[in-house]
Amino acid sequence: MTMTMTLTVPPRSANSRLAGLPVAVIGAGPVGLAAAAHLLERGLDVVIFEAGSRAGSAIAEWAHTRLFSPWTYLLDPASVRLLEATGWHAPNGEHSPTGGDLLDSYLAPLAHTPALQPRIRLGSRVTAVSRQGMDRTRSSGRAGTPFLLRVEHGGTTTDVLARAVIDTSGTWRTPNPLTAAGLEPTIGADRIVTGLPDVLGRDRDRFAGKRVLVVGAGHSAANSLLALAALPHTQISWAIRNPTAARVFTGADDQLPDRASIGHRVDQLVATGRITLVDQFEIDAIDASDESGDSGAGVRALGRRAGIPFSLDADVIVNATGFRPDLELLREVRLGLDDIVEAPRALAPLIDPNLHSCGTVPPHGVAELTHPEPNFFIAGMKSYGRAPTFLLATGYEQVRSIADELADNHEGARIVNLVLPETGVCSTSPADSGCCGAPDAESATIGASCCR
Numbered sequence: 001m002t003m004t005m006t007l008t009v010p011p012r013s014a015n016s017r018l019a020g021l022p023v024a025v026i027g028a029g030p031v032g033l034a035a036a037a038h039l040l041e042r043g044l045d046v047v048i049f050e051a052g053s054r055a056g057s058a059i060a061e062w063a064h065t066r067l068f069s070p071w072t073y074l075l076d077p078a079s080v081r082l083l084e085a086t087g088w089h090a091p092n093g094e095h096s097p098t099g100g101d102l103l104d105s106y107l108a109p110l111a112h113t114p115a116l117q118p119r120i121r122l123g124s125r126v127t128a129v130s131r132q133g134m135d136r137t138r139s140s141g142r143a144g145t146p147f148l149l150r151v152e153h154g155g156t157t158t159d160v161l162a163r164a165v166i167d168t169s170g171t172w173r174t175p176n177p178l179t180a181a182g183l184e185p186t187i188g189a190d191r192i193v194t195g196l197p198d199v200l201g202r203d204r205d206r207f208a209g210k211r212v213l214v215v216g217a218g219h220s221a222a223n224s225l226l227a228l229a230a231l232p233h234t235q236i237s238w239a240i241r242n243p244t245a246a247r248v249f250t251g252a253d254d255q256l257p258d259r260a261s262i263g264h265r266v267d268q269l270v271a272t273g274r275i276t277l278v279d280q281f282e283i284d285a286i287d288a289s290d291e292s293g294d295s296g297a298g299v300r301a302l303g304r305r306a307g308i309p310f311s312l313d314a315d316v317i318v319n320a321t322g323f324r325p326d327l328e329l330l331r332e333v334r335l336g337l338d339d340i341v342e343a344p345r346a347l348a349p350l351i352d353p354n355l356h357s358c359g360t361v362p363p364h365g366v367a368e369l370t371h372p373e374p375n376f377f378i379a380g381m382k383s384y385g386r387a388p389t390f391l392l393a394t395g396y397e398q399v400r401s402i403a404d405e406l407a408d409n410h411e412g413a414r415i416v417n418l419v420l421p422e423t424g425v426c427s428t429s430p431a432d433s434g435c436c437g438a439p440d441a442e443s444a445t446i447g448a449s450c451c452r
């Protein structure tokens with residue numbers, strides 16, 4: 001059953017077809033909630049669709065992992081203003097929280113503020129975005145035609161109208177495939193774990209005493225390696241595509257000490273032989289293994305090492321090769337995306353991991369985030385496409401700028417202010433590939449020299 005629902009809100013737009021419609025935000029992660037807070041401050045109404053059962057449901061899946069940024073860089077100013085009105089106090093700014101802390105001390109209280117709570121639709125997955133009665137081929141009157149979002153909720157499909165759309169749905173549910181070709185392996189899916197398994201908690205039995213192959217050269221891989229090393233009798237191999245894991249073995253000039261510490265500890269475990277580093281390994285396929293580990297027959301990663309055929313057996317593989325945006329729901333939207341990074345065209349050169357570290361990405365806002373589709377924006381993690389360099393502070397400034405634009409403060413929207421911590425994780429030198437040390441910096445397809 002498909003219904004069309006119009007939310008009742010005060011008129012904002014002079015255009016009669018857009019009057020009374022809210023701005024639709026896709027995803028109640030930290031950036032989606034921040035977008036809503038900024039829009040409400042400017043008197044624009046908003047509805048937030050969240051596929052999960054709670055705000056921050058992607059973060060809930062890596063709640064056991066500690067962020068490398070301290071609280072100072074994790075709080076959005078407009079969201080803080082909403083929270084402080086409820087008597088909330090900010091956590092200690094110097095301390096780096098876990099994902100669980102971020103949820104409990106910030107996102108959950110924010111989602112429960114009187115301003116946001118009635119506007120969040122939980123369990124509501126946006127499956128498509130279009131214009132009312134107008135697919136992407138129709139040009140006439142496009143800007144004045146309401147957006148139409150198809151939303152699935154508890155077995156019911158509803159079409160919802162909106163005057164503008166901000167897609168902050170992240171990339172967590174679309175990890176990069178394991179193979180160097182960027183395609184899913186045809187077999188072995190039951191032996192591959194993606195993302196950040198809770199190795200020392202929930203997922204312990206899957207890894208304890210096993211032969212584990214971790215693939216990827218970013219901080220997700222590093223976090224998993226550190227946890228695996230704490231499990232006795234677990235054999236750990238670590239496959240990367242480049243000759244060195246320079247992005248994990250961080251520099252002393254990283255202004256985020258928690259991130260520097262992760263790299264240092266992994267470096268030591270490699271040096272002592274606890275972790276076997278297999279560099280220059282490009283995986284082409286996963287096959288059944290004829291060697292059996294403690295858990296029976298395992299899998300074999302087949303490919304090339306420095307160009308020579310090579311294979312590695314394991315009981316379980318952790319795919320930590322990064323993420324890519326889900327663009328399927330945006331098929332009817334006119335997007336202007338870079339061919340390589342899949343970020344907005346004007347943003348892509350600013351975040352190219354071959355050139356920029358997390359700290360050197362220049363501040364940017366609506367001017368760089370604009371698509372050919374009027375009043376449609378991708379912000380947050382998803383706006384970086386396949387680039388791994390995203391930081392929350394960047395996303396908060398993105399949505400502040402977008403909110404100003406939608407509130408007709410075009411000048412304010414184009415003044416962007418952002419100071420990010422410099423990092424020694426990713427050199428700006430293309431010579432060592434310059435890939436960023438953000439959590440999942442292993443995208444296989446960004447630029448020619450990007451590593452994983």
Ligand SMILES: Cc1cc2nc3c(=O)[nH]c(=O)nc-3n(C[C@H](O)[C@H](O)[C@H](O)COP(=O)(O)OP(=O)(O)OC[C@H]3O[C@@H](n4cnc5c(N)ncnc54)[C@H](O)[C@@H]3O)c2cc1C
Pocket residue numbers: 026027028029030031032049050051052055056057058059062065066067068069073124125126127168169170171172196220329379380381382390391392393395439
């Ligand atoms: C392990 C890890 C550590 C990190 N550490 C740091 C750090 O220290 N500092 C830092 O600045 N950044 C860090 N990041 C990067 C980044 O800030 C986070 O990934 C952050 O969660 C991104 O926020 P977001 O709001 O853009 O997306 P998300 O947090 O991914 O939120 C997106 C939301 O959209 C929902 N959604 C998805 N699809 C749909 C749909 N179709 N319809 C409706 N809802 C949908 C999801 O359920 C989710 O709740 C880290 C990331 C990871 C994975």
